[in-house]
Amino acid sequence: MAECELIDKCPFFNKHLENDDETVALLKEKYCKTNNLNCARYMISIALGSEAVPEDLNPTEKIKAYEIISSS
């Protein structure tokens, strides 16, 4: 699958570039570079716009994403 189209502006992807630990690197590979449809940040961006995504939301936090989307 293709790289996420939000990759250039996504705080999660860009804020860790200097000091990627192994976990963050794996998340980038799994979500950002392979399947953004499973990413909590991407789900909110598509549903509500990128301004609705909490700065510190992790791509794995889908339940939190559902809550944010359903309560808006």
Ligand code: SF4
């Ligand atoms: S964290 Fe999610 S929204 Fe951000 S670049 Fe990766 S897949 Fe896209």
